[in-house]
Amino acid sequence: EVQLVESGGGLVQPGGSLRLSCAASGFTFSSYEMNWVRQAPGKGLEWVSFITSSGSTIFYADSVKGRFTISRDNAKNSLYLQMNSLRAEDTAVYYCAREIVGATGSDCWGQGTLVTVSS
Amino acid sequence: QSALTQPASVSGSPGQSITISCTGTSSDVGGYNYVSWYQQHPGKAPKLMIYDVTNRPSGVSYRFSGSKSGNTASLTISGLQAEDEADYYCSSYTSSGTLYVFGAGTKVTVL
DSSP, rough: OOEEEEEOOOOTTTTTOOHHHHHHHSOOGGGGGEEEEEEOOOEEEEEEEETTTTSOEEEOOOTTTTTTEEEGGGTTTTTEEESOOOOOOGGGEEEEEETTTTTTSSEEEEOOEEEOOOO | OBBBBOSEEEOOOEEEEEEEEOOOTTTTTTTOOOOEEEETTSSSEEEEEEEEETBOOOOOOEEEEEETTTTTEEEEEESSGGGGEEEEEEEOSSSSSSEEEEOEEEEEOOO
16 A cells, blocks of 8 residues: 655744654655645645655755755655744644656645644 | 635535636746646545646546646536535646645535
């Protein structure tokens, strides 16, 4: 079964840091590009970051550029999101999502992990 | 504010067809065939319904179809069913410097 499982969310103070992980199983993780997408409580989806299968090319949304770092470890079938200088507006459920090979769209999503930034 | 414009809500009766629009610019929707659509039920992760404007992933009902004209993409749901009641989001590749943008979402209500 193809599966993505996020972890690492929690409550953090403004200005703090958090590292999210996404464990992949049931498919050849190293062959797929990956995304992080977030959803603030009661709000819509917001694309956060993208990484190619090898990790050689990375993109970020303007809202997180310079504060968040996406990475992956293909040997561990894992995707990461290091989040620094967190702000209240970063409060959201964070999803990792697998990109379709050779096309545009995420065909597999994790269940999400909640990040709450509050004092 | 979202880069892609969607109507806040669309409704229809069972069996009817509805269409959700997604309007962008020539830098995203209009310039590339890289529009995707997602369905999200409350408390659940999004589900891919359409990719690359018109393509349906395996397992998605034929009642869902996508199209594009100029800077506006559309998702049509035919033979509306109660289970189609959900939020729907469009997404597009953008050449504006980031990579992807989402619409604000459309709440579909089955009357």
